[in-house]
Amino acid sequence: MSKITSVADLKKKKEQVQLNLGLRENSDAADTHVQIRVGMATCGIASGARETMNFLVEETRHQAIDAVITQTGCMGFCYAEPTVEITLPGKEPVVFGHVDKTKAREIIDRFIIKGELADGIIPVNFKTIDEY
């Protein structure tokens, strides 16, 4: 890792990562990858998030789905752990609750491959700092 030694450096870094992460409209990554985030805080892991994550990694590889799978912190829906957020290319993120292996398979087959929604979506019930 090279050091960030000025604010200009930091801004450059920010733009570069935003491109890599597909957070910018003109980035290539956003058009091709399915982004999958698994809630892996203590609460999620205790309800089996690690198994869900491993399953998603294996299954997407197995089915040759172009997916980037990462871990994230607590989404706040403890009553519905494990929770998984999926962003299809060019679409808004969708959060699913109670994602065990069976649910994960259904999500891959119905949502990721066919683009249909599946039961058990958790509607986003909060505003972000940019929406307020």
Place this chain on the structure above:
Amino acid sequence: MSEYNFQILVCGGTGCKASESEEIRSSFVNLLNEYGLEEEVQVVLTDCFGFCEKGPIVKMMPDKTVYVRVKPSDADEIIKEHIVKGNQVERLLYRDPVTGTVVRDRQHMEFYKKQIRIALRNCGFINPEEIDEYIAHDGYMALGTCLTEMKPMEVIEQIKKSGLRGRGGGGFPTGLKWEITAKVPGDQKYVVCNVDEGDPGAFMDRSILEGDPHTVIEAMIINGYCTGASKGLVYIRAEYPLAISRLKIALAQARAYGLLGDDILGSGFNFDIEIRYGAGAFVCGEETALIHSMEGCRGEPTFKPPFPSVSGYLGKPTNVNNVETYANIPVIINKGADWFASIGTEKSKGTKVFALAGKINNVGLIEVPLGTTLREVIYDIGGGIRGGKKFKAVQTGGPSGGMLTAEFLDTPIDYDNLLAAGSMMGSGGMIVMDEDDCMVAIAKFYLGFTVEESCGKCAPCRIGNKRLHEILERITDGKGEIQDLDRLFMLSNVIKDASLCGLGQTSPNPVLSSLKYFRQEYEAHVKASHCPAGQCKALVRYEVIEDKCTGCTLCFRNCPVGAITGEKREVHFIDQSLCIKCGVCFEKCKFGAILVS
């Protein structure tokens, strides 16, 4: 990709299920089939939308129109108007309760979102083990602004102007604390982050550190810049291994980028952070005890003043703040103090994170603007009481707080209102109780916790709480007397007045508030040996109904303590002095011959 042009999202959260979401879904599905639209429109059942009061909610995609209080019979009109003709169904749109105007446009269609995530902005969105993701979401930008464009006092002015108050419990104005620490002369100062979080049922701070460790690091550096400290210490309980490991990764990454260390962002400012582990004692969350624990001494509080800002770690000026307090700082700098101050009430600005637990449907972590009512939190976001039971009380502030009854459901939550109601904000634990909870037993539970956690340094807390607990035990055992109620009251007030630290000063709150709001429950225990909620085992009595007993010996064989005697085919007998009230005989008896009273 999807061949559906429309999607109808029907709320299937526990709160709405009670109001027929399944029927709504099937009437949509049936009608769509009838009209031959099933290929074009998909119907899905979702989890809770967080607006149960107006449920069931139906959201139309892709245009995001939200319909409230939908009934199965509305499905036809929604399909014919909305889907076929493209017109919104006026009468099902949400009306703003204040202005009475109908909410129809896309921008305002998010009216049902009662939460705003500031401290939790990145939790659940970014990978906490990747500093780059934090940077992509404005991470370390606030630090950059502070170090290169603002003088320390200007930053402090912004924090003061934002109105941010400490989220660790006391609610002390954060900007003022920073200013005091900054103005005290000292060659070495310290910045401390309090991650002790000992309040049973609370996990706000753990979640922030696990989900977004860099926000705490960034804010601590900013604090160091403002107060003139070059060293930060994170005091974290050893029971949080995941939070510790993510924090360590974050610290290493920040150092690798030069965001911690010497000459940060070329500003000439040096700062680094160390981790200190706590053994998980509740009292070590109290700032003076925390500091002594870090010094290698016993984790016991000392008298304030001097406050840590003046004389803290190793006798040096030390700024102690809570995790959530820090998590707000970068946003205040990035979005501005005025933006932050526009959220909340007059004296309590911004948002507060709560850990919702107890008898509630949507157990979880929420963040709401201060001034939100308990009703909104419990019934809208929390999805209401589990099993459709009746709300009885909510405990805020953990063992230091009090019980709030139904009469406070519409009280806006802020520091001052909660204090006035005999509770306190605390760090954010919120435990909901229903009709099955015995308030005397709950008060006893919290006192049991306090007795365990009291450091024992001062007599009122060490001895007084023990006596309080004994009296409560007596009452729940059915051995109390009416005078015990006065004793509880008097002793509680002595403990509050005479204890050295916040632990003892607040520990009688659960007793005082339950005495105040549920006195009749205490009276039932002592006067009639009756527990109205049926929770206090000692007040329950199991007896054999002689006429019904067939002498089958089933109870005799199942009683774990041998309290039942009797010959085969003869009436059995329960020895009350041996009975532990486990209820096995009642469950096992096939003849209904066990009487519970």
